Amino acid sequence: MRGIELKNLTKYYKDTKALEDVSLTIEYGKIYGLLGRNGAGKSTMVNLISNRIFPTSGEIYVDGEMSIENDTALRKIFTMSEHNLLPVDKKFKDAVKLVKMFYPELDEDYAFALADKFELDVKKKLMGLSTGYSSIAKLIIALASGADYIFFDEPVLGLDANHRDLFYKELIERYAQTGSTYIISTHLIDECASLIEKAIIIDKGKLIVSKDTERIMSDSYTVTGAAELVDKYTAGKTVIGSDTVGGIKSAYVKGKPENVPQGLEISKASLQSLFIQMTND
Amino acid sequence: MYTKKLLRATLNIKEILVMALMLAAIIAVFTFIEFQGARGDIDDIIEKNSIVTQEDLDKISVLSPAAVIAVFSSLAFGMAFLTQMTNLSLQVNVTRKHLYRAMLILQSICASIITLTVIPTMLGTNLLFSKFCTGDYAGLESKFRDAAFNTWVFSKDMTISSGIAEGILVMLLAVFVFTVIGTLLGMVLTRLRGAALAAVCITGFAIAVGLLIMLIFLHTRIISISVLAGVLIIMLIAQHRLIKTQSLDARTAVKVV
Amino acid sequence: MQINFESEKPIFIQLADWLSDSIISGAIKEGEQIPSTTEMSVQLKINPATALKGVNMLVDKGIIYKKRGLGMFVSDGAVEKLRKERQAEFFGEYIKKMLDEAAKLGLSKKDIIELIERG
Numbered sequence: 001m002r003g004i005e006l007k008n009l010t011k012y013y014k015d016t017k018a019l020e021d022v023s024l025t026i027e028y029g030k031i032y033g034l035l036g037r038n039g040a041g042k043s044t045m046v047n048l049i050s051n052r053i054f055p056t057s058g059e060i061y062v063d064g065e066m067s068i069e070n071d072t073a074l075r076k077i078f079t080m081s082e083h084n085l086l087p088v089d090k091k092f093k094d095a096v097k098l099v100k101m102f103y104p105e106l107d108e109d110y111a112f113a114l115a116d117k118f119e120l121d122v123k124k125k126l127m128g129l130s131t132g133y134s135s136i137a138k139l140i141i142a143l144a145s146g147a148d149y150i151f152f153d154e155p156v157l158g159l160d161a162n163h164r165d166l167f168y169k170e171l172i173e174r175y176a177q178t179g180s181t182y183i184i185s186t187h188l189i190d191e192c193a194s195l196i197e198k199a200i201i202i203d204k205g206k207l208i209v210s211k212d213t214e215r216i217m218s219d220s221y222t223v224t225g226a227a228e229l230v231d232k233y234t235a236g237k238t239v240i241g242s243d244t245v246g247g248i249k250s251a252y253v254k255g256k257p258e259n260v261p262q263g264l265e266i267s268k269a270s271l272q273s274l275f276i277q278m279t280n281d
Numbered sequence: 282m283y284t285k286k287l288l289r290a291t292l293n294i295k296e297i298l299v300m301a302l303m304l305a306a307i308i309a310v311f312t313f314i315e316f317q318g319a320r321g322d323i324d325d326i327i328e329k330n331s332i333v334t335q336e337d338l339d340k341i342s343v344l345s346p347a348a349v350i351a352v353f354s355s356l357a358f359g360m361a362f363l364t365q366m367t368n369l370s371l372q373v374n375v376t377r378k379h380l381y382r383a384m385l386i387l388q389s390i391c392a393s394i395i396t397l398t399v400i401p402t403m404l405g406t407n408l409l410f411s412k413f414c415t416g417d418y419a420g421l422e423s424k425f426r427d428a429a430f431n432t433w434v435f436s437k438d439m440t441i442s443s444g445i446a447e448g449i450l451v452m453l454l455a456v457f458v459f460t461v462i463g464t465l466l467g468m469v470l471t472r473l474r475g476a477a478l479a480a481v482c483i484t485g486f487a488i489a490v491g492l493l494i495m496l497i498f499l500h501t502r503i504i505s506i507s508v509l510a511g512v513l514i515i516m517l518i519a520q521h522r523l524i525k526t527q528s529l530d531a532r533t534a535v536k537v538v
Numbered sequence: 539m540q541i542n543f544e545s546e547k548p549i550f551i552q553l554a555d556w557l558s559d560s561i562i563s564g565a566i567k568e569g570e571q572i573p574s575t576t577e578m579s580v581q582l583k584i585n586p587a588t589a590l591k592g593v594n595m596l597v598d599k600g601i602i603y604k605k606r607g608l609g610m611f612v613s614d615g616a617v618e619k620l621r622k623e624r625q626a627e628f629f630g631e632y633i634k635k636m637l638d639e640a641a642k643l644g645l646s647k648k649d650i651i652e653l654i655e656r657g
Contacts, residue, residue, distance in 0.1 A: 031585055052371050071283065074374040085372035087291070087365050101286050102373035169580045176576040176586045194541065194549055194584045214548060214588075268546050 001064050002028035003181075004049060004149060009058035011044050018044040020205040021058070026183060028063075028148065031175060033196035033213070034185040037279050041205040042185045043081070046151050050079040062149070078103065078147035080138045082154060088127035092137055095126055096144070105146025114140045114170060118163060131158035139167060143174050149181045156188065168195060193271040203279040217271060221257050224250045225264040233264055241277025252277050283379035288386060291366040297390075362387055541582050549584055553592035561601065561612055562620050568612045572602060599623075 004026040011019040019041045026032055036042045047053045049060055051067065051074050060067045067073035086095045092115065100106040115122050118136050120129075129137055139155045156164045172195065175182055184192055199216055201208040209216060220240060223230055227249040230242075238254040252274060257266045366387065370380040539556045541549055560566045572593075573581075579589040593610060596602045601616045613619075640650055 030587070051374060051376070069376045069378070071376050071379075074376065077374055079372075079374075083368075083371075085368040087369065098290050098369075099373060101290060102283070102375065165583075168583050172580045172583065172586060173576060176579065190543070194543060194582075194588070197585050197587050218548070266546075268544065270543070 003063070004067075005059075005061040006045075006049075007059045007061070009045070009048060009060065010056050011041075011048060011053070012056045017205045019048070019055075019202075022202070022205075022207045024200060024207055024210045026149070026181065026200075027198075028181050029179050030181060030197045031171075031195060032181070032183040033189070033192055033199045034183055034202070035187075035189055035199055035275055036185075036202035038187075040202045040279070042202055043153055044205075045202065046079060046081065046153050046183075046185055050074075050077055050151065052079075075103070076148040077151070078142055078145040078149070079151040080142035080153065080155060081151075082157060084126065084134060084138075086126060089125055091123050091125050092120065092129075093122040095137070096122075096141060099141055099145065103145045103147060106141075107144050107146060110174075111140055111144035114143065117166065117170070132160065132163065135159055136163065136167075143170065146178070147180065149183065151183045151185065153185045154187070155184065156186070156191075164191065168192070171195070189272040189275050190270060199271065201275060201278060208278055213271060216274060217269060220252055220254050220269045220274060222250055222252055222267045222269045222273070223257065223260070223264050224248065224267065229261065229263055233261065240274065241280060243273075283375045284382040284386070287366055287370060287375060287379060287383040290369055291362055291383075292387070292390075539582065541584060550588050550592035550595065553578065553582070553584075553589060554595045557592070557596060558601065558620050558624075561616050562624070564617075566612055568614050568616055571609050571611050574609060 006022055006024050009019055009022045010017075022041075022045065034042050034045065044053070048055050049067070051069065054068065062070075062073040062076055065073045067077075086098065090098065093112070096106070096108055096111050100108060112122060115137075118133075118140065120133055120136055120140070124133075126134070126137060135155065135157050136159065139152065142150050142152060142155075156167060159167065168191070171182065184196065186192060193213060196213050198211065199213045200210045223233060225233075225248065227244060227247050230249040230251050234251050234253055240252040240254060242249055242251040244250075252269050260266055366383055367380060369375075370377075370383075541552055543549075545552065547555075557566075557572060560572075561568075566572055575586055575589040575593055578584075579586040582589070593602060597604065597610075599619065600613055601619060602610050603613050604610050636650070645653075
């Protein structure tokens with residue numbers, strides 16, 4: 001069984017529940033979006049899978065093997081996060097070689113080619129890089145790593161619009177070439193909604209949904225119009241949430257639109273708006 | 282295999298050699314200065330007093346500033362390397378087992394460097410005092426021997442060979458203390474949660490400090506050294522077993538100890 | 539080509555439609571190769587699996603076929619097939635919508651015909 005499986009994964013920090021009883025499967029070879037609000041538990045989940053912290057209870061399996069403190073299993077995972085864990089006095093090109101010592105599949109040529117595209121000076125020391133370029137350095141190494149499961153925890157932090165665009169394009173190209181599993185943990189949901197095949201939504205430490213992005217979106221729709229008209233229409237239906245501006249109301253409804261009266265407009269619910277509604281207090 | 286890789290990735294042989302040579306040079310210079318200064322002090326003592334008191338002896342410094350420099354620089358470097366190595370292990374997904382092994386090796390290297398730099402100091406001091414008992418100051422040894430020489434573990438025989446023996450003992454002490462402190466601090470610095478070695482190390486550190494205090498006040502070297510050696514062996518076995526079991530919770534750690 | 543992420547239409551259908559448009563208009567001729575799914579997904583910043591879905595839809599319809607090791611090409615007779623399909627959809631897609639809108643605006647059938655002749 002190829003993939004990462006979480007079984008009843010729970011993590012407590014003293015009395016705080018960072019992650020509660022999360023069970024899900026990450027299939028090999030797909031692009032996942034790990035979506036959640038600040039403090040929802042996304043980083044906790046990524047850190048647990050990467051063996052950086054240990055669960056309070058529950059199990060993690062990588063390709064069928066228990067992964068905690070398991071070298072062979074952990075070799076298959078590479079994680080890029082906000083933490084700068086590589087020696088900061090190393091030049092970028094030396095940092096690449098350093099990582100290659102542990103990830104022999106790392107494609108150095110590809111890493112340098114990418115650095116060129118991003119205009120990253122490979123001779124620069126990691127500590128001399130700006131926030132944006134620090135992220136770029138990390139994501140280049142992650143993309144080049146050759147690991148089966150690559151986690152990107154907020155990869156575009158500090159990146160300007162052009163570099164974000166370039167990152168997404170390079171990610172898709174690399175994914176098409178290697179077929180590895182990419183898990184992108186981010187707040188910028190709309191930016192990557194079309195990129196991710198599956199979405200895992202976490203809120204307050206709990207798993208809200210883990211499904212094909214398309215299905216999440218096709219499972220619901222937006223109905224907009226005069227507030228009373230909308231309310232009349234949505235009576236008896238499952239409403240995920242709503243926004244009201246003036247007298248105009250937009251309601252996010254589960255299911256398919258039926259018998260829509262005149263005066264109401266039906267449109268797709270964006271993943272971001274669905275997300276906001278699902279994770280609002 | 283990963284242990285070696287971690288060490289290779291963190292330690293730059295060139296850097297270490299340069300650092301060791303630099304330290305050795307600084308210490309050699311200081312030791313020489315101390316040596317000269319101490320000779321002057323001893324001459325003063327002999328000229329001024331007929332009875333040599335403990336305070337007089339204490340004026341002759343045993344632990345030269347050089348040794349202090351050596352200890353603190355090695356400590357600083359050691360901490361830096363440990364932090365770097367731990368962070369690296371987190372990034373490249375190397376399990377704790379390899380990290381702890383590498384930490385032990387790294388600390389032993391640092392401790393050895395410290396000891397190697399301390400030995401000349403002690404050798405110098407011992408050589409100095411052996412000179413009292415021969416040549417220029419022959420016959421005055423009784424004046425010094427009467428005063429208790431209760432600093433550290435220095436031998437009353439004041440010969441070169443006992444200086445070396447003392448040096449080895451200091452190395453064992455240094456290895457022990459630094460293995461314990463280093464592992465503990467390294468883990469605290471890099472936020473390794475659930476690391477049971479922390480529990481073991483705190484205990485070990487407390488024991489070490491207690492023993493040192495005992496040593497200083499009791500002067501009964503044989504007993505304290507055997508106890509120290511005993512604790513050292515227990516600690517190393519405990520750490521080795523912990524690494525083997527890869528156990529990461531405090532309860533198991535205490536059981537192992 | 540741009541993907542409209544706001545649109546009701548799923549992305550893979552938008553992609554299929556765009557390819558169909560290019561084929562009907564002759565921008566990609568019968569027998570010619572279409573861009574690879576990788577190329578298209580990179581350009582449009584969409585998941586390659588989505589691009590593949592759109593392409594496969596056209597393969598199922600016989601508009602495109604795969605040449606092993608070489609890529610994907612427009613089938614012979616694709617243009618005819620697409621035209622027929624579009625003609626069948628024409629009523630639902632355009633005419634009905636036009637009639638609905640006209641009704642909203644209070645235009646009669648005679649008004650509509652006048653407008654058609656104008657255009």
